[in-house]
Amino acid sequence: MPKYEIENKVFFITGGAQGFGKEIAKGVLSKGAKVFFVDILREKGNETLRELAHQFSSSHVAFTAADIVNTEAFEYAFTEAIRVFGQVDVLLNNAAIADETNMSRMIETNFTAVIHGSQVASNYMRKDKGGKGGRIIAMSSIAGLGYYYQLPVYNAAKHGIRVYSKASSQNPSNKDRGLEFACFHPDASNIGIFPTIDNGQRGIRDAAEILESYRDNFVPIEDVVEAFIELASLEHMNGADLFVGKNKRTYMEVEGREVGDKYPAES
Numbered sequence: 001m002p003k004y005e006i007e008n009k010v011f012f013i014t015g016g017a018q019g020f021g022k023e024i025a026k027g028v029l030s031k032g033a034k035v036f037f038v039d040i041l042r043e044k045g046n047e048t049l050r051e052l053a054h055q056f057s058s059s060h061v062a063f064t065a066a067d068i069v070n071t072e073a074f075e076y077a078f079t080e081a082i083r084v085f086g087q088v089d090v091l092l093n094n095a096a097i098a099d100e101t102n103m104s105r106m107i108e109t110n111f112t113a114v115i116h117g118s119q120v121a122s123n124y125m126r127k128d129k130g131g132k133g134g135r136i137i138a139m140s141s142i143a144g145l146g147y148y149y150q151l152p153v154y155n156a157a158k159h160g161i162r163v164y165s166k167a168s169s170q171n172p173s174n175k176d177r178g179l180e181f182a183c184f185h186p187d188a189s190n191i192g193i194f195p196t197i198d199n200g201q202r203g204i205r206d207a208a209e210i211l212e213s214y215r216d217n218f219v220p221i222e223d224v225v226e227a228f229i230e231l232a233s234l235e236h237m238n239g240a241d242l243f244v245g246k247n248k249r250t251y252m253e254v255e256g257r258e259v260g261d262k263y264p265a266e267s
């Protein structure tokens, strides 16, 4: 099957200093792509930059510290990526936090900044304005597909970016602009924000029990990276929602289901 060749493509990854962002950066670098990443953590970002430059090539990776919630800082970083590598082909909106005690910051980071980042990338990538077209991938989660009372704001933000991505994929103007949108939904892994959350902190209910239930069920990190590369390499990824869990990888279609005119529904 024909593929979108990621070798020599430029990936712009938010939250790339650690966690999935860093692992995905390594994955695409190993396929010959170039990576420009941003992170709010300057020191960690510089450390990761040194590591990736050493492991791959200093001409293939660049970093700038930026808070993606700051719209000017995001746009500056994006234009830096274009200055350094000549273009951006794929945006991965990966940065996120999990803190139910700080609703505003979580919505700004996990939802508003993802939409803003997508709009900035669209403006620079769109073919009708001199760009070369491009791909915009939202890092969602299993929490972008189902319902989790334990973390309702995080849950809502992840659904929100899935819906934004899907709606954008259906905008006929984006076809002419050469823009494709997709959403990526990993289950919990033993990395990043998931394993570090203790019960009673960050307002996440029943965290200890959830962590225990995942002990043998984490999706391996390499499976997540591999699934991401599959998504990014699809000949046409527009509108895709890819879920990856332990021993499972499947495209999803989320649709409203009518349950009749009685509530609660009669089964």
Ligand SMILES: NC(=O)c1ccc[n+]([C@@H]2O[C@H](COP(=O)([O-])OP(=O)(O)OC[C@H]3O[C@@H](n4cnc5c(N)ncnc54)[C@H](O)[C@@H]3O)[C@@H](O)[C@H]2O)c1
Binding pocket: 014, 015, 016, 017, 018, 019, 020, 021, 038, 039, 040, 041, 066, 067, 068, 069, 093, 094, 095, 096, 097, 109, 139, 140, 141, 142, 185, 186, 187, 188, 189, 190, 191, 192, 193, 194, 195
């Ligand atoms: N870890 C999991 O099990 C899991 C499962 C499904 C989805 N996800 C998603 O994967 C993505 C990465 O999360 P992770 O688990 O690797 O966590 P992580 O904390 O290791 O990585 C997130 C990175 O984003 C950065 N970041 C946070 N706010 C930022 C901001 N305002 N500006 C710039 N950078 C910012 C952080 O500094 C951090 O380096 C998130 O979107 C998360 O929701 C994680």
Ligand SMILES: CCCCC/C=C\C=C\[C@H](O)C/C=C\C/C=C\CCCC(=O)O
Binding pocket: 098, 140, 141, 142, 143, 148, 150, 151, 187, 188, 193, 194, 197, 204, 206, 207, 208, 210, 211, 213
């Ligand atoms: C440990 C408590 C949940 C911490 C959530 C923090 C980060 C979330 C990362 C993933 O995006 C979400 C992964 C899984 C969904 C969260 C909870 C699942 C509850 C499953 C259950 O009910 O057993």
